[in-house]
Amino acid sequence: MDFRLTEEQVARRKEIYKVCEELEKKKPKSYVGFESQFDNEEGWAFHRYCAKEFAKRGWLALGWPKEYGGTGTMMDKVLLAEARGYYDLPGSDIFGVSMLAPTLLAAGSEEIKREFLPKIASAEVMFCELWSEPNAGSDLAGMTSTAVRKGDEFIVNGQKTWNTGAHYADWGFGVYKSDPNGKKHHNLTFILNNMKDKGVTVRGIPYMNGSHVYNEVYLDDVDMSAKYIVGQENEGWAVVNVLAGFERSNMDMVYGLVKAQEEFVNFCNETKRHGKPLSQDPMVRNKIAEFACSIEAVRTLAYRVADQQNRNEMGLMDAASVKVFASELLEKFGQIATDLLGPYGQVKHSKWAKLNGSAEYNYQACFVPIVSMGTNEIQRNIIAWYGLGLPRMK
Amino acid sequence: MDFRLTEEQVARRKEIYKVCEELEKKKPKSYVGFESQFDNEEGWAFHRYCAKEFAKRGWLALGWPKEYGGTGTMMDKVLLAEARGYYDLPGSDIFGVSMLAPTLLAAGSEEIKREFLPKIASAEVMFCELWSEPNAGSDLAGMTSTAVRKGDEFIVNGQKTWNTGAHYADWGFGVYKSDPNGKKHHNLTFILNNMKDKGVTVRGIPYMNGSHVYNEVYLDDVDMSAKYIVGQENEGWAVVNVLAGFERSNMDMVYGLVKAQEEFVNFCNETKRHGKPLSQDPMVRNKIAEFACSIEAVRTLAYRVADQQNRNEMGLMDAASVKVFASELLEKFGQIATDLLGPYGQVKHSKWAKLNGSAEYNYQACFVPIVSMGTNEIQRNIIAWYGLGLPRMK
């Protein structure tokens, strides 16, 4: 094995960290955690600002083919995720950059690639995902929204839900039932639409901590152009699967944990309890060390995913492991950190908060990675069925 | 609520503890834990000795109707289990006293009750259970052993497995397929048999720590008399369910934990590490205290089960909770205790062992209560289906 980055990668890493370190200084005060980019105007503006800074450097098209404006490598993309995670920065549109772009590259028409890839690479257009429906969460088979073809257009009706950032997004990508009589897996169409289109209504679903991340999106007779179909008409299921195949390394989440650990260690060194630094409490040392071991373990596995992606292997099962493990580690850290803060564990971002309120923030925000992008329960099913070859329940 | 024992119960408790304290002094050195009664001649002799002592006092017929020699109350039975657990004593045949006797009382013919109840109460006869088969573990539907009726006899053939103590037991009780064409749940017969019968072969299955607890029992053309049927012919399934209904409070396991905690606390007080008693290590204090909370929690719940049994309510779901929780607590204690002993955690009962080797013993023996009497997984199914009313998988 070889864990070493090439000299070029080391240099790139340094460059990326430097840019991110600078950007971090411009973070608005209200930006308290990884979902703050969606929570308010300031957060979204900062997201767009960072995105522009990255775009300038070609960092939103890392690993793409040159002909579509690609720069760098898949590994560079991982390095950017790492640095963004470490500094808790937005700026890379998870829907546009991480999900749609590779899907378009794999399954989009030349026309649609030429139209949208540059807009994604330049951070001109931000996307949202129109996916789950009230009765189709984990299971897309329950989908009821419809797209009825009329010449060059589809008339789309229905309700989508859990649409992260849909209240700020410029465009959306979604799947709709396009053939009421079609067989399962051959009755959906994958279409892009402008979120400003007539008939699109976005309504916020407040997150448990009061922040605005999720939305419901109502589609009433929305005209969507057939030229924005990705893949084939009625073959949206296949496109969904292509998209699901572009699992991320979750390096940003992992490096968020790395940073959280560093900050917590500093806090323990600086905070005295009963006249001694908290860091000298054997129980605290043991717990934080245990946590550090887990972080390092998942960090190395995330690098294995990156390594696989870099050689165009998918590593889907390892990626699922990273997703499950890192998100549950975040949950555990929220618990440990709030516990160790004693009564201060409950304090929200404010002048009284320790660690800028991050412990309380994680205590609630941890569910975002746990239940989104295929809940961890679903991930465990996937590992069991496709990774281990265990029989699927009937 | 009222947690107080009556004055009579307090006196009975004192009496039982006293008898058990005396018996404990006679424990052979080779008796290292709760399954030692089956492991060797010495253990089994001690089991029979204790049983005789209990029988003398009428303590093997606690809570039975007076007409069958019953003495005392169901609560007294619980108190005996408590004291036996605390002093880690055998003497109450789990199969005869705890399972078969109440089953006979509920479903046996007058004749069979008159024959066997006195032998159980006097500790003359010890039973084993002939239940699981190689392809019928949790699921009795896979049972293939047969009992073919010939006049007043059944000719029984087949193989049983996981038969605790069958190598010492005098009699067995089992279920066999008695009607090859009968409908499911109406094709089994529940019969008692003498383990010395011709055609009965017992072969040990060594437990992971090398001790002899379990057996396989081969039945080759064994004649079993029809007068030893419990319930109706072909209606053994109903009897099995009656028997399964006599869940125990598991008070013995719970009080085994109570004792383990006491011994461990003493050990920590007396053992110095880095010049200080282990009991002053904040991490040790925290872990043992956590464990103590859990023990007290399950102890109170076990008393709730006893309380229900005492008023002829079954409390099956609470009993399932106690079984699952206490057995997994024992597993956890095996882990914590061996960990805290450092390199001594791995040492078996010997002159080098700390705490008489109990930590290493529990580290392995914990699986006995976890996988027997319906594995904890099955218990969780039962709670979900019958307790919470969740739909059974198809």
Next chain:
Amino acid sequence: MDLRYSEQQEILKKSARDFLTKECPKAKVRELENDAKGYDPALWQKMGELGWLGFNIPEDYEGMGYSFEDLAMHIEEVGKNILPGPYISTVVNTFAIVEAGTEEQKKDLLPKISNGNCILTLAWLEDNGLFDASGITLKAVHKGNDYVLNGTKMFVDGAHVANNMIVVARTKDGSGEDGITLFLIDAKAAGIKTEVIPTIALDHLCEVVFKDVAVPAKDVLGKVDKGWPILQMLIRKGSILKSAESFGGLQAVFEMTVAYAKERVQYDRPIGAFQALQHKMSDMWITLGTSKYLLYEAAWKESEGEPNSKEASMTKAYINEAYKLITALGVKLHGGIGTSSDHDVPLYYRRAKAADTAYGSTDYHRELVAQQIGMK
């Protein structure tokens, strides 16, 4: 031995349930989270009329004189429904007056509390966040007939709306248990500045700054320098009652989760048919059972006047963790919908974190348990 709620207790519980379902629906709970006061004065009045605020006040002082166990069962229902405001604080702190107050203090305050005209809070913790005696540093200096208080208290429940406040202060140099004195003061006294701290449960815990607050000597509660045992008593009773509240919340989340699992269909079946989820709900059930009798053993002993500080600490340490764990599971079993503040489960999840440090954290109580199981 009879480990059932008595018939009378069942009636008590049902009446609390019915009242709260009607008077304090979740819409009101949400509204009060962002309300300046954080409680509903009209509702408080009604509770006073029903006797809820005088459960533990002797009949001589216009209270109901119920047993501690009855109170715990009542608070179980309060926790099941959620009731915003310093209700439990007021009830718990009242014990200090009942057990340690002078006749004058009792006559003055107990009827008011019982009738719903007095909110009583406790100014205990400080910015060091410690639960033991060494955490008490706020100074009360004897000057003439007064004591003069200077310092800052943290996490004081509803201080901004309280009428009276028990202040835990140091009247002697040192950091031990001796030299701590309780003062029963007017919460609006001159020199007191109160600010609401934003907390996870939005439960209006306050920072209270004392600047030269003069307190007449007659307002000492109990004896000078000997306040710690009274505070310990409050911590013990508060631990049990807070655990009763949490246990109610546990049940609510359990019931909601099982109901949702029966109703929500995915992959052509209710999600409650999935074994992985079933087993988690079975674990919730097991946790409920183990919590319940641990709690009521402690409560029953408190009623009977039997020593129970070990059981109280065990209860608090165990249920603290159970509540956090089960509510987190509840969120996850609900999936996306369980993460929305529009849903009820997160209301309990956030309160589980808040409950966890009220009257002492898990680690604090585990240390008390360690001492009482003989760890030297």
Next chain:
Amino acid sequence: MDLRYSEQQEILKKSARDFLTKECPKAKVRELENDAKGYDPALWQKMGELGWLGFNIPEDYEGMGYSFEDLAMHIEEVGKNILPGPYISTVVNTFAIVEAGTEEQKKDLLPKISNGNCILTLAWLEDNGLFDASGITLKAVHKGNDYVLNGTKMFVDGAHVANNMIVVARTKDGSGEDGITLFLIDAKAAGIKTEVIPTIALDHLCEVVFKDVAVPAKDVLGKVDKGWPILQMLIRKGSILKSAESFGGLQAVFEMTVAYAKERVQYDRPIGAFQALQHKMSDMWITLGTSKYLLYEAAWKESEGEPNSKEASMTKAYINEAYKLITALGVKLHGGIGTSSDHDVPLYYRRAKAADTAYGSTDYHRELVAQQIGMK
């Protein structure tokens, strides 16, 4: 970056696998547990012939001179199969001679070890059970040209069959890291008494009593009083290699469990179709993945000569717990059959407990991690 086994490493692993499958079936593993020696001399000879005992010995001393990473991968296979006897001990302890031995010591012992003619063990721990320097109390007193050793060592792997032994002794008063000296001695020297301790893995760890054992000064390994850094190096390398063994065991149990779940039918379906079991096996898979790269990062750094004591301790602390957890799960997923000594899973379950304290327990290594992540 390339986080795959190289082709050559795959070959190395396959040849170890094939050899052990043939030469060390589980029947032999069971037999050797209760054998007086605890290892198979004939097998040891063959391993010597194959070069297994000289993997980490430079070619100049008749070794193979493989990289540390190759060695770890080889040992992963050893752990997967289980190989009774002091193999890992001999390999790890050899590093002390390679890195700190005199030319004479090297010439004397390395070829013998490499050729399978010398079992080398380490007498480190004592009855205080401590892993840090303060645990070393066995005294070595300078007398003329000799050192005289008195004291007792515990948990010495295969001391009863070892040819040579590295003894960790105190040559200066105190309990710190300074004043510790390593002696490379004949394991059969006069005054040494050895007894096998019954342990969970029946792995023939010994009590070794030293009574006036005279050791010539030339048998000091490294420098007098400066043995601790060498021991630390052994602990670091041993931690990684023991973790590699455990990681192999983890895989074996995982594979057996998944295979059994596909094959065992209950309620008309393979038990692997039950979601509760599926999710546990998914968790096993996740644990395998996280263990693997943590381990090989540490091993790779060791090969490259990069500082890795943090990673080595993280690996040991993490895989210790993973191995115990996953083997316990393996037992439970197998149900009854998994609890029998006739079955292979308990072989690994018992070894997981044994592995856990070899080269330092989880808590010991977590403390080292705490120091190295900046906890003051």
